[in-house]
Amino acid sequence: MKRIPTALDLSALPGELRTLCENAPVFDSSCSKEAQVWLVQKEGGLYLKKAAGGSLAREAKMDAFFAEKGLGPQVLFYREGKEKESSDWLLTKAAGGEDCTHALYVNDPKRLAETMGTLLRSLHEQDGCGCPCLDVRTDCLETVRTNYESGRFDMTLFRERCTFATPQEAFAYAVRNASALEKNTLLHGDYCLPNIMLENWDFRAFIDLGNGGLGDRHADLFWGAWTLNFNLHTDAYRDRFFDAYGRDKVEEEKLRLIEAMEIFL
Structure with missing residues (x-):
């Protein structure tokens, strides 16, 4: 940090x-x-x-x-x-500790990916009752529509794994499939290495929660995989992250749907 x-x-x-x-x-x-x-x-x-x-x-x-x-x-x-x-x-x-971009953590990428997965699964198993932000999906879809209509988008952030050729293709996919996203899981909303605080590998806090709320687990799963690739400069730990989270809960189709939406967010 x-x-x-x-x-x-x-x-x-x-x-x-x-x-x-x-x-x-x-x-x-x-x-x-x-x-x-x-x-x-x-x-x-x-x-x-x-x-x-x-x-x-x-x-x-x-x-x-x-x-x-x-x-x-x-x-x-x-x-x-x-x-x-x-x-x-x-x-x-202050939460204490250091965020997950600290050398202690990025220098042990296998353990980091596993820690990211287990922490996220633990978060997603929390009771969301009383959450002040109840529908991340609808909020995001409204922003997707607004930004598409005004020409605001960025496909470069995902260029290494981007599965859409044009913003028009991404928008059409997002609108057509958005109803598949659930809104029953407590989300961080920006599940990236700088927003997870650890102290000698022990969890201390999640920070920067402005995009959090109740939504579909794949939003956090998408960003967890993205941040490991971005911060470690390799996609080699994606599967380890998903395995630690629970591979049975990961749907590739929904990850692609999140990708389509995030191009406009």
């Missing part, structure tokens, strides 16, 4: 956070253009995230839900930006 020493502009923070962040070492941990993330070295470690107004509402809810189950870090503060120019702010406790 990236940690670059930086200075935090306290005047830009909500009043409730200024004293908390005052006189504390701060590190930039941002990894996307959609959000800024800082590690604040205070009270055992805090993560502060800033993003466009309204964009962290779902993540705050899912973070809190996972925290109640002992699967994610505690949410300490959330404020939604009400105006168009304002920002969302989300503060959580």
